[in-house]
Amino acid sequence: MFQEWRKSGEECPQGTIPIRRTRKEDVIRADSIARFGRKPVVRRASTTTGHEHAVGYATGPHKYYGAKGSLSVWAPEVATSAEFSLSQIQLYMRQLGAVPRSDDQVSPQLFGDERPRFFTYWTNDAYQSTGCYNLYCAGFVQTNNKIVIGAAIDPTSVDKGKQYDITILIWKDPKHGHWWLEFGSGVLVGYWPSFLFTHLAAPATMVQFGGEVVNTRPDGGHSWTQMGSGRFPGEGPNRVAYFRNLQVVDWDNNLIPLSAPRLVADHPNCYDIRGGCNREWGNYFYYGGPGRNARCR
Template identity: 65%
Template sequence: MGGEFVLRKPRNGIKCRRFDRCNTMRQTETELFSEETRERRRGRRSRRINGSFFLDMIIFFRPCFSSFIFLSLFLLSSSSSFVLSSETEHLSQRNQTLRPLEELNKLKAINQHLRKINKPSVKTIHSSDGDIIDCVLSHQQPAFDHPRLRGQKPLDPPERPSGHNSRGLRPKSFQLWRMEGETCPEGTVPIRRTKQEDILRANSVSAFGKKLRHFRRDTSSNGHEHAVGYVSGEKYFGAKASINVWAPQVQNQYEFSLSQIWIISGSFGNDLNTIEAGWQVSPELYGDNYPRFFTYWTNDAYQATGCYNLLCSGFVQTNSQIAIGAAISPSSSFKGGQFDITLLIWKDPKHGNWWLEFGSGILVGYWPSFLFTHLREHASMVQYGGEVVNSSPFGAHTSTQMGSGHFAEEGFTKSSYFRNIQVVDWDNNLVPSPNLRVLADHPNCYDIQGGSNKAWGNYFYYGGPGKNPKCP
């Protein structure tokens, strides 16, 4: 056995007959014991097995038999201990070897992915919230890694829908990275740099930047809960709304809270196409609790295609002032000032791409039509509203807030809202959303109330605190 060692006869063949010689032999065996221990620690293991171990010991150490019994028992127990220790140590070393190997392979995959999505920049801006914004040449952004776009440049702005007023106040800055007056040069796009720790928070490299799959807005929504206004039954070519921005509390890293517009086509099965834009708080994706401007798309119900922001080849950014994924500032305050953003998504009648406008006349970019199947033609549903992930921590409903964290009935300056809700029709006209209906999956946790007036057109208040006495 690997942990045993062998005692040998003295070379001169002299038996142990005297006490001092017995002492000499014991000393010799002790030295052998020490030597074998040192060899074992150096990784060398004795391969010799002496089947007559006890017989040899009795023959050569008969005069010292009583002393030998103690020594042999000690050596036997030590030998067994060394075998077990050696095997345990070997297993432990093997486990420790495998674990660093797995970690090394994971880090290699992460760094390879970072090299793919973090493009060379002509300027780098360090934001006060810890973000790093890279100013990347527009034709080198991640979208142009797509085979259908490789070697091309962003398209020129399309015709905006009729009835759209692009005039209005343009705030000097509405994202934290621009608070100190920093901007990206013309011909570049600002891209939030992805860091190693961002990907490490995800379940895997392949899952990074993707939403978990979920389906209809009902009680079987697989942990995703909604309070939404929606229209369906017609052909839709875009949508517009103003949304006030909040900083809701999210209970843990694995949940998020968002408010957005969904442009939807296809069934709620494997062929679902969506285009999404709004604001969100997502500790897993961003590592903090700031509300952030975001986009998303998928053409297969969140399975293999699509991603947030510019984390894959898809959305083409054309604007040098807005960083998708960067924090929005300011945000609304309870019983205080309200800050909202206006989003417009519409299908360019000429080329068929879906464009995104932020605020008053600021074109952000577009989703190429070839990314989709059903949305190459039109949308069959438009939704507006809030969504949270309820991971049911500790077996109870999450306390993650939707919107302001207050119910719809509390109204202006307390609840979150969507106002001036419109759709784009077949003739590229912006019109009030006809037959806007509202739905809340779990109204005791998050609710919604709709209305209409001259100042706000079609609107609704929505949101809630999540866990409360009526939402166990």
């Protein structure tokens, strides 16, 4: 029970699924009706996209039939309604932009508040004209009647206090080729049908774990939108967002540790990442940051 709506004891009958209600206000916040439910377009005077990352990833020559990890849940502050902050696991064909992904996100434009929410996304053309979040377009097929995609996650981690994380697994069905989404210990949420993807009919060539924010430079300086907990990795346990027990699915449908993932931060003075490995957490990393600060302008 990781979503607030379940605390009331409410459940959906067998053969149905719970769907977050779309309100008029949700549609009005979108860039346009055509882009409702899709990744926001970031309009910047510069040539950069405005998307900034701190991620751990792995790419060929191996093929990836899935990825799994546990990530801490925080409620980062977001500077404007045009920005978002998310943590995600994604698999894709590196050159071709085919992506199924899932995890948690704070997006005022999409959801109308700053609560972290469980989300899915897919695209087969690098976000140009296909795909959407959650169930806002045909694509992802939900099979679970106890989880709402797009609902708030509760409780969330507390600075210097109790930490909460969720475990996500995306894996390719070897018989039908669908990409399944699994939550926690064996709870199937649903799947991305194989026909959605031209190139991910084959296994993925890249897996990625980590954080992403949008920096619109709202007043000419770097945004103060937070990633993760809003603190840098060096500030230590119980204060910093993390991914732990990073694993991938091999050709024989086995989960194996993701060894020595590459760690990259686009702008480490704004959002950084540091990794390690131990017996309890396997391969892990801390990541995040406050955005604008004395070294990030």
